[in-house]
Amino acid sequence: MGSFVVSARKYRPSSFGTVVGQKNITSTLKNAIKNDHLAQSFLFCGPRGVGKTSCARILAKTVNCFNIADSENIEACNECESCKSFNDGHSLNIYELDAASNNSVDGIRSLVDQVRLAPQIGNRKIYIIDEVHMLSQQAFNAFLKTLEEPPEHAMFILATTEKHKIIPTILSRCQIFNFSRISVADIVSQLERISKSESIEAEPRALHAIAQQSDGAMRDALSMFDQIVGFAGNKMTYEHVIENLNLLNEEYFFKTATAIYEHNVSAGLLIFDEILKKGFDAQHFIVGLGNHFRNLLISQDPKTIHLIETADNIKKQYYEQSKLYNDVLIIHILNALSKCDVNYRSSKNQRLHVELCLIFITKSDLVEKKNDKPQITTIQETVSTPPKPAPNSPSPAINQETPPPPTAPPPQFDSLDPSSGPHGVTDSEKKRNQILKAVSSPSKSAGSKLKGTISIADIMAKKAQEDDAKKDEPIMPFTQEEFLTAWHASILKYKDGGKINLYNTLTKKNPVVDANFNFEIEINNSVQEESITVEKLELLAELRIKLKNHKINLITIVTESKDEYRPYTTLDKFKKMAVKNPKMIELHKRIDLDINN
Ligand SMILES: [Zn+2]
Incomplete structure (x- = not known):
């Protein structure tokens, strides 16, 4: 031997x-x-x-x-x-x-x-x-x-x-x-050579997973390769690799993204639960999901699809799924995932923290799906679709039941040439034109779009309120003055913590508590809504403890601002400037300005 x-x-x-x-x-x-x-x-x-x-x-x-x-x-x-x-x-x-x-x-x-x-x-x-x-x-x-x-x-x-x-x-x-880290592609081709000379049949996806895991070190890649060959013999599959290296199967992310697209909250939560049961860290899931949406975003353009370091058939799977999503919605989701990741360590209930984020991104265009009307809180509206789409204008797919046929043929996955095909150019030009079109004719009111929106935090807070009522929680009466003292003390931390915009929104008007212990906060754009959503539960918990009353509830009211269009996000501000000075659009085009947040 x-x-x-x-x-x-x-x-x-x-x-x-x-x-x-x-x-x-x-x-x-x-x-x-x-x-x-x-x-x-x-x-x-x-x-x-x-x-x-x-x-x-x-x-x-x-x-x-x-x-x-x-x-x-x-x-x-x-x-x-x-x-x-x-x-x-x-x-x-x-x-x-x-x-x-x-x-x-x-x-x-x-x-x-x-x-x-x-x-x-x-x-x-x-x-x-x-x-x-x-x-x-x-x-x-x-x-x-x-x-x-x-x-x-x-x-x-x-x-x-x-x-x-x-x-x-x-x-x-x-x-x-x-010496630089060795690229995934180089490691994969070396592993392919070795598999061949050792007569090992290895799935390309398996070798890609090893290469990604090796972090650019050939020696590590080869040790992992040996380890898996020892386990799998001369037929190596992707399942062998994820089992041995304790990786999270990419399929979970494809399934989660489908659940998000279908607004299927329970499916998303069940997938997350299954992942936790397998012993994976919740943050691992959030980071992986972020990476998945990043891949979906870059799959949308044939010029960038080669940036995904995976086997060709999986790239195709990404491309297919990316057609379901509008790029601005993906950015919105990425943003939410990134916030969730950043705040993960400081969260006391990390599971709930991740679940809330999942619910938030799954439900973020709930209303529009229900009413089938383009009136929605998510940011993609403000960027790519005018409120009433013109009959001929191609509107992004995400809010419709069926995605429109892709205007470009699928990119060639075996060709990694970034300049392949003229369609990519046409496509991105089109997208840019859509953005510019939206920019040059700003919607009448950002506020009006928010009307009728159910926020996740509203649902959660209502549920919490119901749950609380069942228990023997204290419901002590208090005066409006006592309330305001507690309120101002509770929100002061946003001012000190640098969340000035949120602080300003909350202090714009002194809230008034009604007979059922509800009080209202007026908001008029999606950014404000989002920042309140993040803080709402904690803020309410604090007030309820301070005033010894567990029925206190905060309701966000979206005001239909009839007065002048009030820019809030960078994009809103840019739009406003573009109306005053159309040359701004030319500037945007020339320097490829990033104004999506
Ligand atoms: Zn010699």
């Missing part, structure tokens, strides 16, 4: 040509060898597992190869005496020191002593110091002199993952090469 050699060693690159993902560096080194312009000290920086030590060894072997002058390709011949001794690991011309385990001044002194001796065969002695940032200050000092004036036959290759820890005196004496 032959002994198993891990892939990271078995497939370690042995020539410049087989180094993965560092083409700039290998070709610079090859050119330097060819022109005999090789420096004597190098610093290889970059994350772990990207090929720094491999490149150092290849460089050592190549400069010592007897036949290098005849090599057209500047690659070691692997046949001469020197190459053979390198390949067998017996070469005396290479000296490796791991500064992580040997960082004392003695280690460096013995290295410095060796440097004086010329090589017996070959013409260069190469000293590789790995993790050089771990050397002690004394060791650095002992080394400095040698590094400054090395004997002609000596070459130093220092490698580090933490360049910022290297003292400037060392940096200035070395030629620095920055």
Whole structure:
């Protein structure tokens, strides 16, 4: 029985040509060898597992190869005496020191002593110091002199993952090469090569999942690959990978996005519950869902679809799902997910925090779906559709039962050329024109669109109120004055906490409590509504405790502002400016201004 050699060693690159993902560096080194312009000290920086030590060894072997002058390709011949001794690991011309385990001044002194001796065969002695940032200050000092004036036959290759820890005196004496993380595509194609030579049948999606998980480090990717092969044998599927690496199946996100599109709150909550039961963190889900919507957004344009690092058939799945969504709604959802992520750690009930966010994005265009009329609170209205769509104008799909046929044919998924097809241009032009059209003819009133909207927080607060009534919660009477004192004390934190807009909305008018302990807050745009939604439950809880009355409830009233159109968001302000000065639209077009928030 032959002994198993891990892939990271078995497939370690042995020539410049087989180094993965560092083409700039290998070709610079090859050119330097060819022109005999090789420096004597190098610093290889970059994350772990990207090929720094491999490149150092290849460089050592190549400069010592007897036949290098005849090599057209500047690659070691692997046949001469020197190459053979390198390949067998017996070469005396290479000296490796791991500064992580040997960082004392003695280690460096013995290295410095060796440097004086010329090589017996070959013409260069190469000293590789790995993790050089771990050397002690004394060791650095002992080394400095040698590094400054090395004997002609000596070459130093220092490698580090933490360049910022290297003292400037060392940096200035070395030629620095920055190794980058290896791209997912490069890792996938290397894994494909290895699968082929090991006769392993691996699904492209499985290899993509490994590559994504490796964070640009080939060594990590290969260890994971070995681990999964050990489990799955010679047929590797995506399920094998997610099971072994404990990843969240992408299908969950596709299903959640479908539930959101269908306004199916229970489906979304059940998916989330299933994920939690599998032992995944709730925040993991939110981040993953954010990434999913990011992929949907970039799938909408053939020019950006190649930015999704996944197998071609999954890209197609993203493209299909992205047709359900209007880009502005996706941005709205991304925004909500990002807020949820940011506030996750500080939330006391993290599960509820995520569930609320899910409910919020699932229900955000509830009313429009019900009435089938374009009157809605979500932001996409204000950007892409005028209130009454003209018969000929193509209106975004999201609010209709069936998506309109796509105007562009599906992009070619096997071609990753970003400039492929003229349709992408037409499409994005069209979108831009729609935005500009909306911009140049602003809707009459942002407030009017909010009319009749049921906010999720309203539903939640009402439910909380009902639940509370069932229990023996105190319902103490209080005066309007007492209420106002409690109210102002409760909202002061928004002023101090930098939420000035919210504070201003809440202090615009002193709220009046009615006989049923309800009070009203007037709002007139979606941003205000959103910010109140976020704070409402906490604010109510505080008031109820302060006034010892658990029936207190806040109702948001959307005022139909008949007075002048009042800009609130950046986009609103831009629209207003554009009406006064149409040149603003030209400016928007030219500098590709981002005004979506
Ligand atoms: Zn050779």
